[in-house]
Amino acid sequence: MxxxxVVIGAGIAGYAAALRLRRAGAGVTLVTKGMGGLAxxxxxxxxxxxxxxxxGPAGPGAGGEAERAARRAITHPYAAIAAADLLPEGHPYRVIGREATAAGVDRFAALVGSDLLTARPDGAAEDAGTGQGGSAANSGEGPANLWLPTALGAVRPTLLxxxxxxASVLHDGGRYLVVGLARLKDFTADMVAGNLGRAELPGGGRVQARAITVDFEARAGESDxxxxxxxxxxxxxxxxxxxxRLLDGRVRDGETVLLPAVLGLNRPGVFRELADRLGAPVGEIPLVPPSVPGLRLEHWLDRLASAERVRVVMGARVVDSRIEGGRLVSVTSAAxxxxxxxxxxxxxxxxxxxxSGALTMDSHGQVTDTVLGLPLAGVSAxxxxxxxxxxxHDYWGAPQGLFRVGVAVDAQMRPLGPDGAPVLAGVHAAGGVLAGAVRWSEKSGEGIALGSAEAAAAAVVAELG
Ligand SMILES: Cc1cc2nc3c(=O)[nH]c(=O)nc-3n(C[C@H](O)[C@H](O)[C@H](O)COP(=O)(O)OP(=O)(O)OC[C@H]3O[C@@H](n4cnc5c(N)ncnc54)[C@H](O)[C@@H]3O)c2cc1C
Structure with missing residues (x-):
């Protein structure tokens, strides 16, 4: 090729698309205002x-118990994506589909490597990709979601x-020692262990957890x-x-040690070294931002992009664009x-x-794509x-309708107008800009980003050869 x-944005979607296109032989410039949400x-x-x-249309009281009860846990994400009728109308997975999602996730796991992500390929998509039965693309359940503790001791689903x-993936009957670090104020071991002990795992299991806190001095003389x-x-x-040494003799037989996710920023094998020293499995629990595991991925992608000669232009906000004959031919950044x-x-x-500021709503209710001025699905003039x-204003109720606003796309990730036809040639959209999902509550953000980046990059390769 x-x-x-030009890829606009350095979040997980931008990096994935840029690296995919670079490996297909394209010259890639990644223009970005700043870091993305990975960190x-x-x-x-x-x-x-x-x-x-x-x-959706909602008012005070529209959320509440009934709404929350209506939320259902998904055990097999790829199977749920394939059964498109489970997804709300206009959801991005309806056009991205299982095959592109699994291919995007698998490609990303291979890109970052086994030190940083534990791959769990979707067998069905693999079969389709190797030509061993395209009809298999939507068959089989694929890998199941894992259940991870949060920094508050709640339980959340994730795929990789x-x-x-x-070792932090919770399983029925598991026994956990939650270790707090006294000088790290973002993690309270007693609360995490207490909540885990009360939690019921989806599927009905339970775990036992107890807490200790040790005084680990990360930086000499610093108490916080x-x-x-x-x-x-x-x-x-x-x-x-x-x-x-602080944990020596504190771990009981059969216990897994859970620590806040601070086990090395640049050396991902720290957890193994600690496990060897303790003679017990050791796992990390992700914390509130800035997140060390998020930064590990961010740093790796940044290094990879530079090694693969993606031209990254940082601090460059796209402020203008030029369209000729219905096709986008250039964007202008203010750097x-x-x-x-x-x-x-x-x-x-x-x-x-x-x-990220790509979409905004002003105090008069005007909702705008600040980057290319594309039409947005789900908004009125x-x-x-x-x-x-x-x-x-029922902040603990139903998700805000605004969360679903974004750019509607077809299967090639081409932005669509209100009539359902592509509005601007030369552009494909990926990631958080797409309409139709409530990512933080669905736990779908990375899958949508990687699936749409895969589909968008594949469409560019097909179009430009
Ligand atoms: C509070 C919160 C909690 C969330 N929790 C979850 C969760 O638990 N699970 C989950 O799956 N998802 C979650 N999400 C969603 C997830 O973070 C996003 O789906 C994901 O970050 C989208 O990645 P992206 O690459 O599309 O965009 P981003 O990571 O937002 O990156 C966008 C990039 O574009 C750049 N940019 C923006 N405007 C311009 C411009 N004009 N010119 C140039 N560059 C520009 C930015 O600087 C940035 O580099 C959450 C989101 C929020 C806000």
Missing amino acids: NSDV LSPGTIDVLGRLGGAA VQPSMQ TNAVGHARALDHPDGIDRLA AGRPREHRADAFILAAGGFE DGQENLRRLIH
Whole structure:
């Protein structure tokens, strides 16, 4: 492939699309305002964990118990994606499909490697990809969701975990020692163990958990050190040795040791070294942002992009675009005070959603794609109507309708207009900018990002050869 592609955005979707296209031979420029959401994420790959609790026209009281009860846990995400009728109307998985999602997730796991993600290929998609039965693409259940503890001791579904979290995957009858680090204030071992002990695993199992807290000094003389500071201390053999000594003799037979996710920022094998010292399995529990496992992925992708000669233009917000004959031919970024035009044969819009500022809603209810000005599904031209329909003030109730707003796409990830036809040639969209999902509640963010990046990149390759 001898073409130039510009990818807008450096989140998981942007990196995945850029690397996929680079490996297909394209010259790739990644233009981004800043870092994406990976460093804020738990560093797991969530594909689909829950459905229901639909966002939509809502008002105070529209949420509540009935709404929450309607949410159902998904045990096999790929099977649920294949059974498209389970998904709400307009959900991005309806057009991305199982095959592209599994291919995108598998490709990403291979990209980052087994030190950072434990791959669990979808056999059905593999068979289809190797030509051993395309009809198999939607068959079989595929790998099941895993259940991980959160930093509050709740239980959440995810599909792929980092090897350092493998021992944290909860199973019926498991016995866990939750270890708090006194100088890390983001993690309270007593609360985590208490909540885990009360939790019922989806499928009905239970675990036993008890807590201890040890005084690990991550930085000399500091009484309050954040997760990254702890992780840097544990990158060194001396840090591991000091922590192992504090835990010596405290672990009972048959227990798995659960620690906050600070077991090394740059050396992903720290958890194994600690497990060897303790003679017990050791697992990490992801924390609130900034997240060490998220940063591990972010750093790795950044290094990989540079090794594979993706031209990354950081601090460059796309502020303008040029369209010729109905086709996007260039975008302009504002970097270091001067505008810069980036021409390309194709563009991938991977600029995220409201959280990254790619989509905005103003106080008059006007909702906008700030990057390319594409039409957005689920919004009205009447701002007052948007304010009424898309936002409610029952914050613990149903998800806000606004969460589902975004760019509607077809199976090639081409942005669609209100009439369902592609609106702008030369552009494919991927990730958080897509309409139709409530990612944080469905636990679908990474799966949608990787599946749509795969589909968008494949469409560009097919189009430009
Ligand atoms: C509070 C919260 C909790 C969440 N929890 C979960 C969860 O538990 N599970 C889950 O699966 N998902 C969750 N999500 C969703 C998940 O974070 C997103 O789906 C995912 O980050 C989307 O990745 P992305 O690559 O599309 O976009 P992002 O990671 O948002 O990256 C967007 C990129 O585009 C860049 N950009 C934006 N505008 C411009 C511009 N004009 N010019 C150039 N670059 C631009 C940004 O700087 C950034 O690099 C959560 C989201 C939020 C906000």
